[in-house]
Amino acid sequence: MTTDVNTQKLIYLYGFIPAEEIKEKGEISIPGIDSDYSVEFYTYGDITVAACLVKEEEFNEQELNKKVEDMKWLQEKAFHHHDNMNKLHEKYTIIPLKFGTIYQNKESMESTIGSYRENIQHIFQELEGKEEWNIKIYTDVKKFKESVAVTSPAIEEEQKKIEELPRGKQFFAKKKIEKRIEEQADNDIIDYCENFHEEVKKYSEAEEVKKNWEKKLTGREDDMCWNAAYLIPEEHVEKVAKLVKDKRTGEENFTFEITGPWPAYHFSDFSKGKK
Amino acid sequence: MEDMQPANLSNGLVEILETVLDKGVVIAGDISINLQDVELLTIKIRLVVASVDKAKEVGIDWWESDPLYSTRAVEAEKENELLKEKIHQLEARIGSDTPTTKEENDE
Numbered sequence: 001m002t003t004d005v006n007t008q009k010l011i012y013l014y015g016f017i018p019a020e021e022i023k024e025k026g027e028i029s030i031p032g033i034d035s036d037y038s039v040e041f042y043t044y045g046d047i048t049v050a051a052c053l054v055k056e057e058e059f060n061e062q063e064l065n066k067k068v069e070d071m072k073w074l075q076e077k078a079f080h081h082h083d084n085m086n087k088l089h090e091k092y093t094i095i096p097l098k099f100g101t102i103y104q105n106k107e108s109m110e111s112t113i114g115s116y117r118e119n120i121q122h123i124f125q126e127l128e129g130k131e132e133w134n135i136k137i138y139t140d141v142k143k144f145k146e147s148v149a150v151t152s153p154a155i156e157e158e159q160k161k162i163e164e165l166p167r168g169k170q171f172f173a174k175k176k177i178e179k180r181i182e183e184q185a186d187n188d189i190i191d192y193c194e195n196f197h198e199e200v201k202k203y204s205e206a207e208e209v210k211k212n213w214e215k216k217l218t219g220r221e222d223d224m225c226w227n228a229a230y231l232i233p234e235e236h237v238e239k240v241a242k243l244v245k246d247k248r249t250g251e252e253n254f255t256f257e258i259t260g261p262w263p264a265y266h267f268s269d270f271s272k273g274k275k
Numbered sequence: 276m277e278d279m280q281p282a283n284l285s286n287g288l289v290e291i292l293e294t295v296l297d298k299g300v301v302i303a304g305d306i307s308i309n310l311q312d313v314e315l316l317t318i319k320i321r322l323v324v325a326s327v328d329k330a331k332e333v334g335i336d337w338w339e340s341d342p343l344y345s346t347r348a349v350e351a352e353k354e355n356e357l358l359k360e361k362i363h364q365l366e367a368r369i370g371s372d373t374p375t376t377k378e379e380n381d382e
Contacts, residue, residue: 010305010306013304015299015300059306060306061306061307061308064306064308065308065309068308068309068310071316071319071320071322071323072323074296074316074320075292075320075323078291078292078295078296078320079291079295081295082291082294082295085295095300096298096299096300097299097300097301097302098298098299098300098301099295099296099299099308099310100304100306100308100310101301101302101304102304102305102306103304103305103306104305104306108305112302112303112304116302134290213289213293213314214314216318217289217314217317217318217321218289219289219321259290262294265294265295265298265299266298268299268300269300270300270302
């Protein structure tokens with residue numbers, strides 16, 4: 001596609017790749033976030049940046065902040081960002097940058113990279129030979145609470161005692177026991193998920209426990225009760241997969257979802273690398 | 276491995292958006308984007324994908340009226356409060372025994 005040579009351009013960044021991997025494996029050809037340009041690789045010492053040119057009139061701060069309000073545009077570009085990151089990640093070790101990292105020119109980009117050089121190197125080493133996997137656990141909390149009420153001997157006994165109480169006292173005693181059932185169910189669910197987490201941790205190098213999504217986000221009928229990202233050495237990925245498979249077998253109350261390998265979105269943070 | 280899904284194939288829309296818009300390394304770029312709360316964005320986008328009009332048809336438009344999420348709704352709520360107060364004042368006047376003349380009103 002031809003573009004006016006006079007058009008002012010900015011640089012949109014995807015991520016950092018060890019320069020030696022680019023040398024060894026060669027560059028891949030993928031489209032840029034501005035469809036008039038393709039992804040290019042700029043090498044500064046031992047760090048290569050995967051980036052693409054974008055037209056200034058479309059990606060300047062004012063215009064961009066208008067565009068991110070357009071959900072259709074944002075969805076398309078966010079998916080493009082993810083898609084390109086996956087393609088880069090399939091071939092190279094990559095430190096994924098957050099959506100919308102843009103520089104005015106190469107000098108400005110180079111100067112920022114220079115200031116992060118050591119951290120980038122450190123993260124390259126941490127990510128080498130490892131994969132990010134996400135695990136989510138779901139349960140139907142309402143159903144789970146009902147099962148607690150039925151299966152707990154202590155609660156069953158207390159319920160019998162309530163029936164013997166005078167009617168006026170029964171109301172408050174019932175409220176109290178309902179609260180107890182809820183608390184116990186919540187604790188049982190947390191215990192179950194945390195125990196599972198401990199098992200996965202035996203194989204992972206790093207973990208990040210995330211917020212559970214509400215139903216309006218998941219669109220599911222059951223409730224998310226665990227959401228975490230794990231950085232797993234390649235040789236342990238099969239073991240984690242087996243762990244999840246074994247958990248699924250015969251499990252009635254909990255549903256497991258495992259996705260990956262993802263670019264290490266959760267484990268590339270420079271500030272953590274500084275420690 | 277049949278139970279595991281590669282990120283580029285079957286990940287849900289929500290998972291991709293939540294990760295891409297919220298995660299990844301933040302370095303100081305020359306241009307900064309002001310993204311809204313990622314959960315809200317994800318819900319909005321999910322609805323766009325499923326057609327916004329259809330969502331509104333079935334009454335899913337809470338983000339437009341929820342003051343937590345919409346500046347327009349915050350303004351509307353303030354206006355609402357102001358109008359309510361005026362109505363109360365008017366009702367009080369109508370209900371009072373002494374009729375209010377224009378002169379008194381201006382004082």
